[in-house]
Amino acid sequence: MKTIFKSAFLVLTFFSASTALSQDIYRTQNGSMIVSVVSSDTVLTLTTHELLVLLDYQNATFNIKMDKSTFYTGNDSLDNKLKKLKFDIISFTGELDIENINTNGHPPLDFGVEGIISTNDNSILGSGHLQHLASGGVYSCLLTLTFNIKISDLGITIPGFDLKDEIKIEIIQIVLNQEED
Numbered sequence: 001m002k003t004i005f006k007s008a009f010l011v012l013t014f015f016s017a018s019t020a021l022s023q024d025i026y027r028t029q030n031g032s033m034i035v036s037v038v039s040s041d042t043v044l045t046l047t048t049h050e051l052l053v054l055l056d057y058q059n060a061t062f063n064i065k066m067d068k069s070t071f072y073t074g075n076d077s078l079d080n081k082l083k084k085l086k087f088d089i090i091s092f093t094g095e096l097d098i099e100n101i102n103t104n105g106h107p108p109l110d111f112g113v114e115g116i117i118s119t120n121d122n123s124i125l126g127s128g129h130l131q132h133l134a135s136g137g138v139y140s141c142l143l144t145l146t147f148n149i150k151i152s153d154l155g156i157t158i159p160g161f162d163l164k165d166e167i168k169i170e171i172i173q174i175v176l177n178q179e180e181d
Helices: 002-022 076-083
Strands: 025-039 042-056 061-067 089-096 109-117 123-135 138-150 163-178
Touching: 042 138, 042 163, 089 123, 109 138
Parallel strands: none
Antiparallel strands: 025 042, 025 163, 042 061, 061 089, 089 109, 109 123, 123 138, 138 163
16 A cells, blocks of 8 residues: 555656646747848848747756748749758757746846757857747747857758858747646
């Protein structure tokens, strides 16, 4: 009988700990990212609306993932080349330059961002803004991130397009909702 109670206690402890941890994770699956790069003498804009962002409020860390094939430019030739990059995932993990985020609300936060991009394990730096909202009883935030990186950091090479090495990435005002258990 003691073994059953010990087992039940361990199971309940595990579930309550995982619930407590997941309450600090906020996410979106349809975030928007815009990449601006100069190609020859014009600005080329690559856009996606399928960005996955996880933000851990407890330790102010994040994980961002996207499939390169979800980028589009409006140029049919280039978009067809991008579609061939299916399952070529870019991930970016790192931390915000703040200790933690108050889940009960916070003033607008501006901060530095530092992390590692998966395409070449380079460290990249950026800046961010987080604004708290309340929506339907589930706390949410608007997150904006900006980075200036090299095209090689994204791991995108497109034959026939002369892309300059310096690019700007903007993850624009994505709404983060509390992750469901």
